[in-house]
Amino acid sequence: MAKIWAGGYAAGVGAETADNCSIGTSSTSWEDAANNVIKEASKHLRELRVAEVVKKDLVVRNGKVEAYRTRLKLSFKYEAHA
Numbered sequence: 001m002a003k004i005w006a007g008g009y010a011a012g013v014g015a016e017t018a019d020n021c022s023i024g025t026s027s028t029s030w031e032d033a034a035n036n037v038i039k040e041a042s043k044h045l046r047e048l049r050v051a052e053v054v055k056k057d058l059v060v061r062n063g064k065v066e067a068y069r070t071r072l073k074l075s076f077k078y079e080a081h082a
Contacts, residue, residue: 021054022040022041024040024070025059026068048074049075053070056070
């Protein structure tokens with residue numbers, strides 16, 4: 001099962017884009033973990049523009065890889081409501 005963690009975003013009033021760091025996990029690969037972030041973020045954010053891999057790591061338990069984790073910085077269109 002994939003898990004997604006989404007942090008807050010930072011954008012000034014009237015800014016056109018915002019950045020958000022999110023972490024995806026997968027039991028199979030870093031690529032699947034990144035894809036899980038994009039799939040979930042696409043459900044909640046409009047116009048995703050760029051995804052940058054910020055960090056990759058592993059969860060290791062009892063000498064075996066339990067999870068691949070990929071942290072992505074997402075760029076998306078942001079519209080401030082007055």
